[in-house]
Amino acid sequence: MSKVVILNHPLINHKMTKIRDKRTGTKEFRESVSEVGGLITYEITRDFTTKPKIIETPICETTCYELEKQVVIIPILRAGLGMVDGIHNIIPSAKIGHIGLYRDEETLQPHVYYSKFPKEIVGGVVLVVDPMLASGGSASKAVEILKSHGATDIRYVGLVGCPEGVSRLQKDHPDVSIYLAAMDSHLNEVGYIVPGLGDCGDRLFGTK
Numbered sequence: 001m002s003k004v005v006i007l008n009h010p011l012i013n014h015k016m017t018k019i020r021d022k023r024t025g026t027k028e029f030r031e032s033v034s035e036v037g038g039l040i041t042y043e044i045t046r047d048f049t050t051k052p053k054i055i056e057t058p059i060c061e062t063t064c065y066e067l068e069k070q071v072v073i074i075p076i077l078r079a080g081l082g083m084v085d086g087i088h089n090i091i092p093s094a095k096i097g098h099i100g101l102y103r104d105e106e107t108l109q110p111h112v113y114y115s116k117f118p119k120e121i122v123g124g125v126v127l128v129v130d131p132m133l134a135s136g137g138s139a140s141k142a143v144e145i146l147k148s149h150g151a152t153d154i155r156y157v158g159l160v161g162c163p164e165g166v167s168r169l170q171k172d173h174p175d176v177s178i179y180l181a182a183m184d185s186h187l188n189e190v191g192y193i194v195p196g197l198g199d200c201g202d203r204l205f206g207t208k
Contacts, residue, residue, distance in 0.1 A: 002173070002174050002177050003178070004166055004170075004180070004183075005180070006180050006181075006182065006183050007039075007043050007179065007181050009039065011039055012036055012039050012040070015035055015039075016032075016036065016159070016182055019032045019033060019036070019197050020195065020197045022198065026203065026204070029203050029204065030204050033082040033200070034085045035086055036083070036159060037083030037085070037087045038086035039086075040083075040086075040087075040179060040181060041086070041087050041090040042090070044127065044157055044179045045071075048067055048068070048069070048071075050066060050068055051067075051068045052064070052065055053065065067091075069124050069153070070093075070094075070123070070124035070125070071091050071093070071124060071125050071127065072094060072095045072096070072118055072120050072121050072124045072127070073087055073088060073095070073097070073127050074096075074097045074099055074117065074126055074127065074129065074142070074146065075098060075129040075130070076099055076100075076129065076130040077099065077100040077101070077114065078204075078205070079131050079132065080129040080131065081204070082131060082200065083157065084096060087129065095120050095124075097115075097121065098115070098116055099115045099117075099145060099146075100113045100115065101138045101141060101142060103135075103138060103191075109137060110140075110141040112141065115145060117149055121146060121149060121150060121151040122149075122150035122151065122152075123152075124151075124153065126151045126154045126155070127155055128142050128143060128146065128154060128155070128176075130156075130157075131158055131160065132158060132159065132165075132196070133156065133160070133161035133165035133166060133169065133178070133180065134161075134162065134164070134187060134191055134192065135164060135168060136164065136169045136172075137168065139156055139158075139169050140168055140173060143156070143169070143172070144172070144173075147173075154173070154175070154176045155176065155179060156178045157179050158178075158179070158180050158181075159180065159181045159182065159197070160182045160183075160184055160193055160197060161178065161182070161183050162183065162186055163186065166178060166183070
């Protein structure tokens with residue numbers, strides 16, 4: 001079974017308070033989501049492998065280390081875009097792909113409308129980014145599509161999850177580790193995480 005890591009860090013908790021608050025405006029919401037994305041990056045990269053590289057400092061030659069695998073960030077459109085800059089600022093060499101999924105409001109099932117990935121998903125470390133792990137359907141579908149394109153080292157990165165979504169992703173993809181800033185109580189009758197933070201996409205882009 002995949003590991004689930006809940007990042008209980010004072011700075012993340014502080015910023016999550018702003019993100020959850022319904023009074024937080026679009027600008028501050030977007031900035032906070034991006035900042036948490038950056039903070040989470042330190043944990044999701046903790047076990048990345050490195051390889052030695054000989055360089056010359058201003059003083060002498062020495063051996064340093066660089067990432068062994070290419071990192072690929074795959075946001076699930078559109079809410080996943082909010083975390084990309086924060087992660088990319090920490091790993092500027094990362095490639096970025098996109099996958100577009102929308103959820104049928106009645107069946108809650110995901111439907112794919114767009115996907116484009118860099119070739120580095122084969123052999124690279126792939127970070128599937130989506131702020132909300134609710135029912136788990138969209139995340140599971142995204143991972144399924146990435147695997148069909150040759151990705152083998154995949155990690156899910158989000159802000160808020162709930163037991164239903166975590167269980168679904170673990171059941172469908174037990175090889176995918178899950179990283180979250182918070183684990184909430186449950187899904188309500190219309191598929192929203194409780195207490196959650198509302199519709200992340202709408203709050204990021206001011207569409208509601």
